[in-house]
Amino acid sequence: MDSVSQIALGSALTIATLGRRTAVWKAAFWGLVAGTLPDLDVFIDHGSALANMINHRGNSHSLLYLLLLSPLLGWGIARLQGEGAHWRRWWLAMALVLVTHPILDWFTIYGTQLLRPFSTEAYGLGSVFVIDPLYTLPLLIGIGVALCRRSFAGLRANRIGLALSCLYLGWSVLAQQYVGGVARESLAAQRIAAPQLLVTPAPLNTLLWRVVAMDDTHYWEGFHSLFDPDRTMAWTRHERGTALQAQYAPQAPAVQQLARFADGFVKLERQGDALYLSDLRMGSEGRYSFRFLLGSPAEVAAGQSRAEQQPLQLPVGEALRELWQRIWHRP
Structure with missing residues (x-):
């Protein structure tokens, strides 16, 4: 996911884990830091743009390495804050933040190498777009309330934001499975034999979905909005x-x-x-x-x-208008 989402998730988790054991702003700050750490690998040059792409979300996103880092990071923060008595709670917070970072990335289609060093397989569920305001906003609102209202009500608002963001991820998986079924029905009805299927959301939402069906020589691209009046999809064929x-x-x-x-x-x-x-x-x-x-x-x-x-030259205003129109079935 984008940096803002990872920062928001890190801060929200740390606030929820530490509760009243430390100041809310301290928990939010260190959650921000830990939520950013895995993505610092973007500053490593692997020799080419393609190598940089493939190696991003590599060792820095390994569940094992991040778990091994968490006790050291938690202990160091507790000592730095003068809260040595709570170092185990800081350890738990850092473990949650570090591990959920690659798990959240797994929900996107980019590819996250979760099992390094045992495997370099890049996993990507592809149920959310890399930037999705409906995922991020509940976290930001919950954090904002917790920072402004330093009381039980603020902590509860933060937990509600976390719960809503988790529910949204669950919704994205259900929507993806539904659209996958629609795509398979449509391909079969049009007698298109394409065994490999990719279902991902269009930018910034989980209402409009892009589907790529592929065989040995061609691929078909289609779009389906959850507001489309029927389950028939239009496909374009490409070499x-x-x-x-x-x-x-x-x-x-x-x-x-x-x-x-x-x-x-x-x-x-x-x-x-x-x-x-x-x-x-x-x-x-x-x-x-x-x-x-x-x-x-x-x-x-x-x-x-x-x-x-090659740089992506995208007229943002035009693209957003097209996106909005297609969501409501106005191609």
Whole structure:
């Protein structure tokens, strides 16, 4: 999730765990710090934009490593605050904050390597978008009330914010499963055989969902709003560039690396005299969040490929209008 959501979750959990054992602002501050720690890996340069993408949410998001860090962090904060008698409570708070950070990231589709060092598999449920105000706002409101009303009522408001945010995550999973069923019915009715299915929410909400269905050579993209009057989805068919992948993947490690990271949901295309590699999971057709220039076909064939991330040029106002219209079934 985005940094604001992780900070809000960290602060809310620490306030709830410490209760009246420390000042609310102290709990909120240290929750903010701990909630930010795992994402500091973005400052590590792994040599290329693609390598940075794949290695983000790696060791710093390992459940094991974060659990091992939590007693040291909790003890250090307790000593620094002069609250040594409560160091176990600080340990519990830090453990909760650190572990829930990658778990919250798991709800997005990006890919979080939860089981390092035993596995580099990147897990992503994909039931929430990386930025979702309906998840974050209850946390922020609860924290704000707790900071302003330093009483039992403030602590209760913080707990209510946490409960609402958890319920929202549960709702997102149920909505995802429903849309997945709608997509499978629609594909079967239109006689589209695409065994691999990806269901993710459109930006900023869990009312409009994007579905990608994929076979060995093509993929179909469709959208379904929970307000659509029927369960029929419209699909657009696109080439995955499998012939290009077979031709250039041996000389371009980036193709194999991204395909493994994205569970095969990638596209390789040629535009003019350049080859582009896209992650189909994030964004939409023509607007992919992660799109990499590999070089010219001659460069790639000669083993001189690169992976330069292309900036996403998105007219925000127009995109938000399109999003709002499509949610209410006004394409």
